[in-house]
Amino acid sequence: xxxxxxxxxxxxxxxxxxxxxxxxxxxxxxxxxxxxxxxxxxxxxxxxxxxxxxxxxxxxxxxxxxxxxxxxxxxxxxxxxxxxxxxxxxxxxxxxxxxxxxxxxxxxxxxxxxxxxxxxxxxxxxxxxxxxxxxxxxxxxxxxxxxxxxxxxxxxxxxxxxxxxxxx
Amino acid sequence: xxxxxxxxxxxxxxxxxxxxxxxxxxxxxxxxxxxxxxxxxxxxxxxxxxxxxxxxxxxxxxxxxxxxxxxxxxxxxxxxxxxxxxxxxxxxxxxxxxxxxxxxxxxxxxxxxxxxxxxxxxxxxxxxxxxxxxxxxxxxxxxxxxxxxxxxxxxxxxxxxxxxxxxxxxxxxxxxxxxxxxxxxxxxxxxxxxxxxxxxxxxxxxxxxxxxxxxxxxxxxxxxxxxxxxxxxx
Numbered sequence: 127x128x129x130x131x132x133x134x135x136x137x138x139x140x141x142x143x144x145x146x147x148x149x150x151x152x153x154x155x156x157x158x159x160x161x162x163x164x165x166x167x168x169x170x171x172x173x174x175x176x177x178x179x180x181x182x183x184x185x186x187x188x189x190x191x192x193x194x195x196x197x198x199x200x201x202x203x204x205x206x207x208x209x210x211x212x213x214x215x216x217x218x219x220x221x222x223x224x225x226x227x228x229x230x231x232x233x234x235x236x237x238x239x240x241x242x243x244x245x246x247x248x249x250x251x252x253x254x255x256x257x258x259x260x261x262x263x264x265x266x267x268x269x270x271x272x273x274x275x276x277x278x279x280x281x282x283x284x285x286x287x288x289x290x291x292x293x294x
Numbered sequence: 295x296x297x298x299x300x301x302x303x304x305x306x307x308x309x310x311x312x313x314x315x316x317x318x319x320x321x322x323x324x325x326x327x328x329x330x331x332x333x334x335x336x337x338x339x340x341x342x343x344x345x346x347x348x349x350x351x352x353x354x355x356x357x358x359x360x361x362x363x364x365x366x367x368x369x370x371x372x373x374x375x376x377x378x379x380x381x382x383x384x385x386x387x388x389x390x391x392x393x394x395x396x397x398x399x400x401x402x403x404x405x406x407x408x409x410x411x412x413x414x415x416x417x418x419x420x421x422x423x424x425x426x427x428x429x430x431x432x433x434x435x436x437x438x439x440x441x442x443x444x445x446x447x448x449x450x451x452x453x454x455x456x457x458x459x460x461x462x463x464x465x466x467x468x469x470x471x472x473x474x475x476x477x478x479x480x481x482x483x484x485x486x487x488x489x490x491x492x493x494x495x496x497x498x499x500x501x502x503x504x505x506x507x508x509x510x511x512x513x514x515x516x517x518x519x520x521x522x523x524x525x526x527x528x
Contacts, residue, residue: 134456134459134460134461134462135460137460138459138460141459141460145459205451205453209449209450209451209452210433210451210452210453211452211454211462211463212426212429212430212454212463213415213418213419213463217415245412248412248415249415251415252410252413252414252415253411255414255415255418256410256414258464259414262467262468266469266470266471267468267470267471268472
């Protein structure tokens with residue numbers, strides 16, 4: 127039951143921050159390992175790539191964590207303001223996060239970063255939505271299997287509906 | 295004195311340095327000059343060396359200059375120009391065109407994927423048959439209903455099904471077909487200051503392909519069971 131589930135919102139910020147940090151560390155680790163391997167001279171390739179990972183991966187993780195934490199904060203704030211949870215919140219909070227993080231570079235840069243953030247979040251939402259659609263297109267039952275709420279008098283499918291099962 | 299000798303030599307050598315660099319001669323001469331200057335300075339007695347700080351500075355500058363010039367000249371001399379084909383052969387042209395075409399295809403594919411994703415988001419927001427639009431309209435109606443406001447209390451917030459890391463954006467919905475007519479059942483949650491509830495609704499597609507509300511009601515969670523019927527067209 128939903129009653130026993132706590133509100134995700136304030137706690138979600140911490141969760142998103144940590145998840146983003148982990149993602150940045152892993153992705154940055156892989157990338158800088160490869161880059162360090164390529165940029166090191168023969169004979170010290172592994173040590174070079176390890177030092178590149180040590181230097182770069184936590185930095186990228188930190189950047190991701192800042193982004194994720196701010197994004198989640200704005201998302202929660204928008205949910206509280208609009209009293210509604212929907213994909214608009216996430217797109218808008220992506221744009222706001224981009225704008226805030228680029229604010230020190232001036233208004234122009236800030237607007238550009240806001241558009242970029244909004245588009246990125248819209249694409250991410252689009253991935254979720256199109257996966258949902260593909261799944262629900264594949265599974266569209268011909269007989270209603272969703273139960274009517276018990277409190278109202280049951281009214282089944284239309285009277286002309288033929289049961290696929292043979293009469294007993 | 296040795297000091298004057300060094301200074302004179304430096305003054306003497308500097309214009310020739312510039313000449314060298316201009317003329318693009320070999321750096322051997324510069325290196326030779328530098329070596330001589332170094333030898334002269336090292337020959338100086340201690341006191342004279344202390345006196346000739348100015349000269350030292352100059353010398354170091356010149357040395358640096360020499361090294362720079364030397365390296366640049368060396369580079370210029372050592373880099374051998376690769377013979378470039380003045381005209382591409384037919385085969386090379388075909389290969390290049392194939393590469394360009396592949397890159398073009400990759401770029402266009404990326405644009406197509408991004409466009410498709412953005413389109414799916416846009417249609418989710420702006421199409422009147424999409425689950426998000428249905429959810430928004432239903433939530434508006436629930437908020438406007440005085441019985442619901444009285445039962446739930448305060449500002450009513452709505453959210454969908456919880457999935458993964460605190461995301462509750464999408465309402466649970468299912469399209470189904472009865473006798474060739476498409477229906478959609480949807481369920482989402484509302485929460486007021488007093489109580490929370492579950493909204494159940496059903497839509498039927500009419501002849502023009504637009505969804506029409508069949509029923510919409512709010513089941514209150516917990517406490518005495520109660521269902522508030524907002525609309526029932528069955």
